[in-house]
Amino acid sequence: MAGDKKLHIVMFPWLAFGHMIPYLELSKLIAQKGHHVSFVSTPKNIDRLPTKLPPHLSPFLSFVKIPLPQVDGLPSNAEATIDLPYHQTQYLKKAYDDLKQPLTHFLRSSNADWILFDFASYWIGQQIGPKLGINTAFFSIFIPQFLAFLGPTSGDSRINPEDFTVPPNWIPFPTTVAFRQFEIMNIFDSVTGNITGVSDLDRFKRSADYSDLVAVRACPEFGQEWIQVLGDVYGKTIFPVGQLPTSEYNCGDHENPAWHSIKEWLNKQLEASVVYVAFGSEVKPSQHELTEIAFGLEISKTPFFWVLRTQQGPTDPDPINLPEGFEERTEGRGVVWTTWAPQLKILGHDSVGGFLTHSGWSSVVEAIESETPLVLLTFLADQGINARVLEEKMMGYSVPRNQLIGSFTRNSVAESLKLVMLKEEGQIYRDTIKKMKGLFVNKEKDDLLINQFLEYLKTHRKEKAEEDLLFR
Template sequence: MEIQGSTAHLALLCSPGMGHLIPFAQLASRLAKVYNIAITLLINSENPSNPAYLSLLDSLPDGVDAVTLPLPPPNSIPEGGSPMTKIILTVISSLPHVHSNLTRLISTKSLSALVIDLFSFPAKEMAGQLGLPCYLFYPSPCTALALNFHAPELVKSYQGEFKDLPEPVKLPGCIPISGPDLVEPLQDRTTEMYHGFLQLCTQLFDMKGILVNTYEELEPGVVKTLREPDEVRPPVYAVGPLTRPIESEADRTHESITWLDLQPDKSVVYVALGSWGILNQEQVRELALGLELSGHRFVWVITGCSDALPEGFEEKTKEIGHVVTSWAPQLAILKHKSIGLFLTHCGWSSVLESVTSGVPMVSLPMYAEQRLNAALLTDGAKVCFRPKESESGLIPRDEIVRVVKCVIEGEEGEVLRKRVGELKNAAVHALLEGGSSYQAMAEVVEVWNKNVA
């Protein structure tokens, strides 16, 4: 499909978290550079002074106007809540600012649509009141989206808690999903999060279209299933993988990169668990001791819980390990030739960065849809090892040792590396002209161009 010049203008609304912002920023950049769409990117940032955030803003191309929305008032977000609850409350707090920005854009630009993410659904009603078609940018896999579509009927078919589900859930085009691996909001029917999630799932059917940050070769069955025309479900477009390029000098000269330059090829375990995930002290200790006992080199980016490291850990492992307690350039690390394994929380942005860098994974999921992602990567894409948990959910040090050695030393690791290399190459082709993701994006751009007044 040939891309013509465009006069369309889109507003994109992103919820807090670098894992949400990175793909949203890449969506904005790709729409501006490849499809000639003007973009206003409205951002809820949990830390506007974060170097990673500022670096990302600097990387945005001409044609993308980034607007950082004000932070919530002090003490307006309760302490101790789940990451998902904090994100949603932050978005709700920002709605008056979103409204004023959209009103301004409507009066000065030819806005074709508002694109939101999954946590920004409170803005959907506002879009309707302003006469804006509302699209969803879904930053998780199509497997999770399929679960969203089927969740309302799923909860009616089973009355107990899903963690006790006797058989895996089998959705069209998807891998079988065990009860404990279903998304976090479905795990406890008594919570507000559960009821809010089901309400959100029903609202998906009201969207004008859904853009998903995945690609057909990574999830072939479910992408093909959701691309089939449906009278009830909105159109689904697999437009990924959208990951941040390495662009800044700070990325290339970071202390972690300097350390990695001294290590042998494919010898280092990279450990990073996202900007929102914080391990409990016992799991931090077991992970640290497992890394130490494995004897393999590691870079561990640990924020928010570094004080839980065993006493003397950094000193004892200084010959093989490098601990970073602040921001680190994840994509530059993953693309470094010394990295042989990524121990990850399985946030989807991190997953795509690992796959497009050709790095196999070991999963340590914590919240949201991360357990589902881990199952998809292990049983579907086959680019990940999944450690065995104790009954309490703890992954003990011996299990950390086992999976690290399997991937770095064993034949199993070679199989994972070969498979992830295939998916890395497929990701490149998906985004090229004529590729599956290029074509999918062109289809929705054509719709937006027709919406220009």
């Protein structure tokens, strides 16, 4: 029977590690079911991914390297958003668009049944899939609330920043989910466009419009009403595939020298006393923001472990610096870590009692997995929408800031940390994050979602004629 045949699924994420890692997690879950997965990205990105697989998965998950075309304005050796300042990501998108031809060449000989693609590569659903007779699915690492807020594929009349600071009229229930003025201003180029000629907002809408189905990072027990809205907005089948918690890649301490020294420091701290500070791979605060965060940590008297990016790639012309004497004044109480750190291990350590985060969803899921309460400080992309969702659910507390320009003070940082980690009025955040773990990290329920998703992919794949296979 056709439904019993194993699938070949191609994964093609956007060139950001916040996208590639969830795509890899889904790839592993699919490979565990005996289906073959080809994970396609650029050579440098694949080399930086945790591609060491358990022996039982290796036969089912392969990594396909396609060189990234060079374009004017893109620094050489830059293959992901982590490699360059925010304003240069438009050139990365242009190079990504130029992957159409080599990706098509690979797909012609792949005998793929489905290709799961990211928001940036809308052209897979629009052009490549139909041309080659391959089913296409838009797999969004963004949560349903964010996609629903972005709106339908047509009929959206929002053009000004202020239009994005209120819930849109297609959301049929009361909600606070919307951007703050400063949040939408920081990313308004996503609406107005860039050198590629297609704005990020249009990429999202075209991806949904041209795909055969939409898969989202979600579970029905958390935000089912938003999944329903998304289905109504897109007019598509929506498949939640779970929250995709990050795998523990390095099981033994001896395999990770960085973790060994970090753990040694954490072991000396009191239980639930340390705030972990990290803002993801794409965020670099401004110099003023960095200064206020640093002084906030200092005056809070809270032990801290801070993973700090002072530069966005080697071509970043504006590196930021800690206040003079900061590390000396906080020596023994805090650590500033400027290279990669094993976030999942750190969050899971008994001494960590709070997480000052940008609200990136992978970090949120890891915090929930570790039952670590959240203090939110948004900067880019979907982070503002994520923060509203967390605020509504009392899962996180946002550092108070000016709603128009986003400014905040060192005192607001210090008080936010103490509220969430220590004070009685912050107990609700500490309790709620623990209650959510069963929804976000539930292997039995996640396994059911993956089975339902794969069953749909099997029963709805296009049957390829033998002569069609010969000429692809």
